Amino acid sequence: MQIPIEWYLILSSALFIIGAAGVLLRRNLFIILLSVELMMNAVNINLVGFSRFHETLIGQNFVLFTMAVAAAEAAVGLAIVTALYRNKRTLMIDLFNTMKG
Amino acid sequence: MGYIWLIPALPLAAFLITILFGKWFIKDSAHWLPILAMAGAFGLSVAALIQSWGAEEPYVLNLWQWFTSGDFQIPLALQLDQLSAVMCTTVTGVGLLIFIYSKGYMHGDPGYYRFFAYMSLFAFSMLMLVLAENYLLLYFGWEAVGLCSYYLIGFYYHKPSAAAAGKKAFLTNRVGDFGFGLGVMLIWTLVGTLSYSGVFDAVGAGEVSDSALVAIALLLFVGAMGKSAQFPLHVWLPDAMEGPTPVSALIHAATMVTAGVYMVARSSVIFASARPALIVVGIIGTFTAIYAASIGIAQNDIKRVLAYSTVSQLGYMFMALGVGAWVAAVFHLVTHAFFKALLFLGSGSVIHAMSGEQDMRRMGALRGKIKTTYWTFLMGALALSGIFPFAGFWSKDEILGMQFKGGGYIIWIVGLIAAFITAFYTFRAVFMTFWGNDRTDPEVGKHIHESPKSMIIPLGILAVLSVIAGLVIGLPPEGGLLHRFLEPVFQHANEILGVEHHGFGALDVVLMIVSVLVALSGIALAYLFYIRRPDELPQKAGKKAGWLYKGIANKWYMDEIYNVAIITPLVEGSRVIYKWFDVAVIDGLVNLAGRIWGGFGKMARPFQTGRVENYALIMFLAVVVIVAVVVL
């Protein structure tokens, strides 16, 4: 008995919303990065679910690319975090408001 | 005669090359190109003068269509007739001599190239003015000479008085030019063309009503008043002496200021058809002649004396125009160009010798030290005073004689008095400068020297011209070479006016003797005042004359009257408008517009927190809303 596609989508939505909420809620830049990773995983679940539903493996290939991009993003993001921390001695992002109008 | 376009083009080319390359490449040899250009223009002008002899119709050279706007078509066309030829020859001839003179006078000036560039530009503008074929092109030249005059008066722009004088000249000329511009527009409105021949034919055929003609003539004359420094727009000319002396000689004595005379003579048909305007011209001219002469008595600056005498002599020219003595006016214009240029250049030579001193009270007994300058200056002074047989005598006497024979006895008497005053102040200047006691500053006295050859030679040539010009072109009076030459130009106007041609008779001889006697008595009075008893008589006379002397010495309070009557109300009115209208209303409106959007900006500012999370929240909110609206 197959798992219905809706289940994948609901799980994916739940994880995605939780990740988005994390981005919006937290002040700590680290947690925000973690939340972004979470959102990406939610998308991956989506892809895998549809891959199965459509009887093709292309969707799983996409997940691989997502992982590559996630790795790149994590590397660059962490580099930015280090640079920011070195310059501002803080990671609370509501304190970074030099773009204030 | 297709070459006449070269006459203005040569100085223009000299101007362009000098102004573009003068600062870095030509530098101290900047005089060569303008002098050569002027020489070329002079040669061509002489050729044109000879070729235009006896021509019935003016030669018109169409260069191209300047602009077309509906019916309004203005060709860039040059016209050569006898009047233009005479003007061209005078301008280029005197100009050439003054250019040569400037080589010595301006030597070592930091603005050497600039000076020659502007002088060339002036020559171009003036030649365009006299060669124009229509009123708009005339207006172009008119404005351009005003502009050059402004540049050259303010040539020493770092001197505040020179800058102010330049501004004054420009603004005063603006008043005149405004009238002139209105006159040109009125011509266009009423006649529908601006070319001379078209306008004159229409006027001659009686297509324009008399009152309109008077209006046109008066408006044109307002322009002439500004440019030719006639009362009450004369105030700029004495101040214009702040410019370098060659500029005073070329622009403010010999050529540009005669533009008004030229323009009235050129429009002789219009003026002849508008009798009341002609009378106004005569009255203003006569009044200016005696008014300016009276001021000349009490001036101590040698150049200012000459400046007032220029205003006065221009008054004579308009006096002549006022009775339709067109040729006499042009005759006086030409001789005046010679001797006034000579006087100015001579005074420049004196100033050069005196290391820049212009006050005659600190000169004296110079005749032994700078002989050539003295003798040439004396020639000019005699010509200006109207002593037989110098050039000024013939032309001035012709003007006065025509007044007498035309029945204008009052004008004749006023003219004679003005001639008397002229002789007096001219020789006052000569005696104070070259005779009497040596009042020079000892420090300056040590360096007195004769000017270089490049300055002396033009003086000599002009002195010769001042002596013989009248004999050559003006004899016999009212029938001389110039009269016969210019006859075709003024034929039409004379027909309209119905001027009778008087022969040369015993009356003329009597009048001549009278005017020579008057001039001689003026000189004698000056001799008495400033040579025989220089220490007491001038002061005594000044005290006796009381208010008269005060008025003269203060230039009849003309500047003050302008200050009170025009400048102060203008400034104060502007200030009131500025305070109550500009600041309150206009600025208020502009600020209001700014404040409104500033307020909107302030309202929007809180959204720009600079915190990315807030932006992300907005995005999230938007997603929620969009999903709610679109999908559900």
Next chain:
Amino acid sequence: MAEKILFIIFGVLAIGGALMTITRKNVIHGLIALVFTFINVAMIYLVTQAYFLAVAQILVYAGAILVLFTFVIMFLDLREFREMEQFYPWQKYLVAILAPIALAEFIAVVVTASWIPTQQGITPEMLAEIGGNTWGVGVSLFENMLLPFEVASLILVAAMVGAVIMARKETTPNVALRAWAPADGPQPGQLEQEV
């Protein structure tokens, strides 16, 4: 049926881990919760017969990326932040309202959409036919996706270089790398004066 039960178990665990991730005060705790979530997601991949992805998920995410995070957290001394307010002052209330609404909307969209199950989905038999999941993913990747695969490698290189440049300590006064900032070397103006 067993599949569905496993899916629900792992799904609930993943959601729980995710909630833990975004609520923990301590970053390390949040990180460990995230690892837990990722492992549960990997289990869901397993249930879906995406074996290669399940392994890659554990290796790349839980193994590499999150270890990188751990390293950085330990390099930077973040203990002081634990004392601070962890949630965004006023935004948190808005998010608390908005997030459930968004979730409800998403679920509503998913449920109301009509899914036409034309196929049965990938079954173990089909996978066995093409030589197993890993074989299939490999063939698909290198036959259909070769160019994107190479581009992804380029992206990784670029990210690596960028990360190195940004995170390095500025010890050498190398002017060329910091062209936008004034260096200690001679200024252009000075050079002109000397010449």
